[in-house]
Amino acid sequence: MSAIATATERWRRVDATAAYFMELAHWTHWVSCWAKAHERVGNREGRTRCYDLKHSAMECLAAAPHVRVSWVPSFQQLDIGRGRLEGKIALPELCDRHEREWIGAGYFERDQYIESHWSLLRSCPVCGPRLIEHETKAGLYHLDLLANRPELMRGVELPGVDFDFHVPYRIGVAFLPAPDELPAARHRALNSDFQFGRALTRSEANDHPEGTVTSRIRALLSVRGGHIRRASTANA
Numbered sequence: 001m002s003a004i005a006t007a008t009e010r011w012r013r014v015d016a017t018a019a020y021f022m023e024l025a026h027w028t029h030w031v032s033c034w035a036k037a038h039e040r041v042g043n044r045e046g047r048t049r050c051y052d053l054k055h056s057a058m059e060c061l062a063a064a065p066h067v068r069v070s071w072v073p074s075f076q077q078l079d080i081g082r083g084r085l086e087g088k089i090a091l092p093e094l095c096d097r098h099e100r101e102w103i104g105a106g107y108f109e110r111d112q113y114i115e116s117h118w119s120l121l122r123s124c125p126v127c128g129p130r131l132i133e134h135e136t137k138a139g140l141y142h143l144d145l146l147a148n149r150p151e152l153m154r155g156v157e158l159p160g161v162d163f164d165f166h167v168p169y170r171i172g173v174a175f176l177p178a179p180d181e182l183p184a185a186r187h188r189a190l191n192s193d194f195q196f197g198r199a200l201t202r203s204e205a206n207d208h209p210e211g212t213v214t215s216r217i218r219a220l221l222s223v224r225g226g227h228i229r230r231a232s233t234a235n236a
């Protein structure tokens with residue numbers, strides 16, 4: 001029996017509703033890794049296909065019982081991720097005075113200047129609102145499915161799988177609360193390797209072929225209605 005089948009059986013004995021979401025989270029982790037793997041080799045079609053499915057799964061996972069949602073503004077990613085914004089959303093133009101100060105400083109790249117002077121620039125009446133907008137638009141939702149459920153994971157071995165996910169603002173805003181209603185993500189949760197996704201290793205790819213991963217997610221999503229209803233009763 002595969003590790004996930006054994007784990008799912010155990011989860012069902014502990015909490016049948018949670019089991020559904022945990023299994024979905026397991027496969028979502030792998031489709032996220034597939035998306036990253038396609039991204040690495042410039043396969044845009046594969047990347048889009050996997051991220052679209054991941055985001056559909058995330059919308060369902062957001063309804064899971066015991067899910068903890070927090071918020072990572074863009075400056076915090078810079079703070080902890082050594083400039084990990086990875087060019088997704090460009091940093092804003094600065095006011096004339098701060099553009100001059102950047103040029104005057106001489107030795108900074110523009111983005112580097114903004115990153116290292118973030119708090120100072122944030123208090124500027126012109127640059128400030130632009131940076132605050134960037135904090136949101138380039139921010140990430142952080143979903144942690146397991147924080148309070150050690151009983152589900154006792155004795156369960158799923159090597160390489162985490163039940164923490166990030167969802168970009170532009171996707172999550174459709175089904176998650178506004179960022180200012182959420183607690184800030186804890187640094188601890190963000191400091192590990194998976195923080196901005198990772199690609200699969202060769203043996204992980206062999207063990208979790210993309211076709212298997214995507215068909216498991218589709219099968220789980222096709223029966224989500226009843227589980228979401230039960231979860232909302234449990235959460236109420």
Ligand SMILES: [Zn+2]
Nearest residue numbers: 095098124127
């Ligand atoms: Zn300014």
